[in-house]
Amino acid sequence: MSLLHPYYIIAIIYMLYFSVQEVFGKKVEKKWFWFLGIYLILLAGLRDDVGPDYGSYKxxxxxxxxxEYMDIFRKALHIDGSENVDLEWLFALINKVLLNIFNAPFYLLTLVVAIFxxxxxxEYTEDNTFYPFTFTLFMFIPNFFIGESGQIRQNLxxxxxxxxxxxxxxxxxxxxxxxxxxGSGIHNVCYLFLPMYWLARVPLNKGVMLLLIITSVFLSPFEVYRVLGDVMNDVSSQSMLVEGFNGYVEESAQRLNGGIGIPEVMMAILTFFLFVFDTPMREKYPYYEYHRNYAVVGICLYFICRNNPIFSSRLAGAFIGFGYILIPNAMYVVSLNMKRAIYSFIIALVIFNFVVFSIFRNIVAGRFTYELYKNHILP
Structure with missing residues (x-):
């Protein structure tokens, strides 16, 4: 078992302190959330050879x-240039400008990406939950390490x-x-969100949600995503990053052949919150339906793509990130005793994720430990 660097533990303690304040006290001023954001920018943006994908992004x-700049702009307009640009146009442009004009060291790229x-x-968290510290704490492990400190293109x-x-x-x-x-100029997975302008407002009831999820579970062994062929490959990943991504993945033969692992448990938890708190959330929480629809899409995508760990994590994960905000938001619509129960459950999940991340090879592969983590300005 390895332990996270104290820098990360400081962030966790900071989030936990303000999480208790916002859930059981009064609303915490946004400036304290921004202080956390600036600190996380330093941790992710100025890391030195930290994250399994660090070498790939270099x-x-x-x-x-x-x-050439013209080829990058042609890529943005989906026009074939004299030379193909095998990378999303905006991310290629940011890289090109930093290196070509400013001759910037690589860590300035990670800093710029982390800032954005x-x-x-x-902004998203403040807009969509009354409990920004609780939600950020809940998602911190492993999302901060896979996102801001790992797959920085898809995360941004x-x-x-x-x-x-x-x-x-x-x-x-x-x-x-x-x-x-x-967004699609940074990572083309963003194209999948285009229909959500209309789908986010589609009315769903528990019967329809149950039917969609059960159908997706039934389709899981048949790998129907293969019908889309190269489209799925183009949207989900580039080969140069798959090796780095696999540094995070702790998959077993049993898991890939129908066994139940942590992702399935998390899908079950999210599904539970969807069905148990659907009615009070619809009545009391603004725009709950949008997050619910994203969550349903994410759960369905997960099971449909389950046999492919890249698809099920990258494609489904992009939508499920929306859905997880429902778990802390449920505290807004329940009694005090139920709020305490949900909060205790969230903290238990945080502790569980901390332990699992420390036991699995993820923490060492990513160089997030006290011995391995390095930063360009922090001691």
Missing amino acids: GIYIYSDTK AIFFKV GTFIVYYALRFIKERKLWHYLFWIFI
Whole structure:
């Protein structure tokens, strides 16, 4: 068993302190959440050779500088250029500008990406829950290590479209389309969110949700996602990053052949909250239905793509991130005793994730331990 670097433990203690305040006291001022955001930017943005994907992104950084600006802009407009750009246009452009114009060291790229990712994360979280510290604490392990400190392209792209949820609420289609365009310029998984402008408002009841989820579980062994072939491969990943991503994955033969693991348990927990608290959430929580619909899409995608750990984590995970916000939000619509029970459950999950992350090879593979973590400015 390995232990996270004290920098991460400080963040956890900070979140826990304000989490108790916001759940059982009064609303915490946003500035304290921004202080957390700035601290996380330093941890993720200025890390030095930390994260299994660190080397892969260094390779992308150098690769981007070999491409011409016109080819990158043609990529943005989906026009074939004289030379293919095998990378999303906006991420390639950011890399190109930093290296070609500023001759910036690689850690400035991770810093720039972390700044934008945390900005969109803070804004999305503040917009969609009364418990931002609790939600961030709940998602911290493993999401911060897989996202801001790992798959930085998908993480940034996903939080851009999370941020764009505000334009679905405001019914501003062109604003939403603009941010989908920007997000897909970072990672093309964002294209999957395009229909959500309409699907987020589709009315669902418990019967329909149950039918959709059961159908997805039934389809799981048949690997129907293979029908889409190269489309799924293009949207989910690039080969240069798969090795780095696998540094996070602790899969067994039993797990891939129908066994039940932590992801299935988490899907069961999210499904439980969907059905048990659906009625009070619809009555008392603004825009609950949007998050519910994202959660249902994510659960269905997970089971349909379950036999492929890349698809089931990257594609489904992008939607499930929306869904998990329902768990702390449920505390807003229940009695005090039930609120205490839900909060205790959330903290138990945080402790469980901490222990599991410490036991599995993830923490060492990512270099997140006291002995391995390095930072360009922090001691």
